[in-house]
Amino acid sequence: GDSVTQMEGPVTLSEEAFLTINCTYTATGYPSLFWYVQYPGEGLQLLLKATKADDKGSNKGFEATYRKETTSFHLEKGSVQVSDSAVYFCALSVLTGGGNKLTFGTGTQLKVEL
């Protein structure tokens, strides 16, 4: 079945540090890939997405490139801020005829300190 593997957290960084959160996937079809973010006390928000190989999703300074050859979708940001502290979920979706669902990774908690 489909699955997503993320690096374990929590990840603690100083403000302005470089961030990488690794994500790899296995899928039976040709998935779309997503990063969702969950800020403390809030629901899940789409951060970025990519729908085909070599696509780069980007938003709010975060980027991730769909790498089919390595089945990866690593999240990066060049300079994190305290406000980026949240839990980040990598997810995939394979479009089929019916109830396509998102399959989530376990989530990676990011803490950014001054």
Next chain:
Amino acid sequence: EPEVTQTPSHQVTQMGQEVILRCVPISNHLYFYWYRQILGQKVEFLVSFYNNEISEKSEIFDDQFSVERPDGSNFTLKIRSTKLEDSAMYFCASRGGMANTGELFFGEGSRLTVL
């Protein structure tokens, strides 16, 4: 901007009681979902719903769970007899038609506490 809304935001119930969680998906969306997240754990798929019927469900979604779209706008999750292990955050989500890239739009969640 259209959004998915969920009620209640928090419900506390006694074990064995019935609970109904309500969701209003984005109005032109066709596919509806429930997920849950036990505190500190991953977000787990429960069920998907399309064309007024369940299209897929997980092994978590046993006979104690049911979903309904009673009036064309609300989408409800019912737990008939709650157990302690049902305590979790329940997220409703929706998405558009087949041309969509698969992105789901989530509500802010309903926290269920079973005592």
